[in-house]
Amino acid sequence: MSLQEDSAPFQLMPTLDAATEAALRASIAEFGVKVPVLVDQHGRIIDGHHRIRIASELGVPCESMVVVVDDDEHAMRLAAELNLVRRHMTRDVLRAHVEILVVERGMILTAVAKALGVSYGTVWNAKQLISPDKLPKGAVGRDGKVRPRKYDKRPLTLKEYRTERRRDELAAQRQEYDTAPTYRAPVRIGDFREVFADLEPGSVDLILTDPPYGRRAVPLYTDLAVFAARVLKPGGSLIAYAGQSTLHEVIPNMAEHLRYWWTICLLQGSPTPAIPGVGVFVGWKPILWFVNGGTRVHPRMLNDVIKSERPPDQTTHRWAQSVAQIEGLIESLTDPGDLIVDPFAGTAAWGAFAQSMNRRWLGSDLGGAVIP
Secondary structure (H helix, E strand, O other), rough: OOOOOHHHHHOOOOOOHHHHHHHHHHHHHHHHHOOOEEEEEOOEEEEEEHHHHHHHHOOOOOEEEOOOOOOOOHHHHHHHHHHHHHHHHHHHHHHHHHHHHHHHHHHHHHHHHHHHHOOHHHHHHHOOOOOOOOEEEEEEOOOOOEEEEOOOOOOOHHHHHHHHHHHHHHHHHHHHHHHOOOOOOOOOOOOHHHHHOOOOOOOOEEEEOOOOOHHHHHHHHHOOOHHHHEEEEEEEEEEOOHHHHHHHHHHHHHHOOOOOEEEEEEOOOOOEEOOOHHHHOOOOEEEEEEOOOOOOOOOOOOOEEOOOOOOOOOOOOOOOOOOOHHHHHHHHOOOOOOEEEEEOOOHHHHHHHHHHHHHHHHHEEEEOOOOO
């Protein structure tokens, strides 16, 4: 088989410096080519470009060994492995490999990482050492077309990776909920102080609810705290939406029965509503978090800022809130199989969503009556 010495598609190493070139030339002249040149089934050199070139110039025989490769990517990976076995992977060596594959071959960084058998972040760091003037404007794909290098992105930090992975998980969960069969969440019609009288003490894992707002609703929050202190398990949580204008009354009243834990900020999407007589455009809503007892059961971390990415569907109930807002709350404060209670259930959309997350749910509502 004739060797294609004029073509070096898999040459990963830079040109030899003068000292290394002279030493290799002297060795081949005295002892011949001690390590056979590796070629693929098409006669293309995978490893041994410098050896075959010097042997040809000296007129010295050069043995070759054929290896069958699946494709060019396989051959490139094999060439990288053979070079790295013989050389320590110093920063300069890695930079040289990356520069050849990126600058001369036009490969994107993901392909370079795969060819060299190293992480994407390692290749990214090595690319930063290459002069920007040398970097190509486009990348050559497998189909031979040149495209903008939009895939060469900075590698994610561990925090960014976890955040992105969690965002993908929640998106998949929302899609599953949107396409899942309709759940029939059980709702008891009537005042929660009456219809939940049969709930056993310490039987509820989480109370997640959105009570009415306004001064006339302040006593409801006190009764809600009394109810929660009775039915919540030790360490269970009460999550209650609230209005800003009555926080100074609601929080102290509820804190007489439960331990105040935190206030979570729900960022409102546009348009932001205006409060007449106050002169404020409301851009966020407080969500009060109380715990029954000295400490909470679930030690999972919880983000205290919730971004409302899409407005709630209020076609069936004017107080309805988006289910997307409660995903993190349910996941952080309960386990599958836990019981969640909502004394102000409205359309029970939260209940259906909680059931889709494998939580038990029970709600109550006055059946359309509202407190002005």
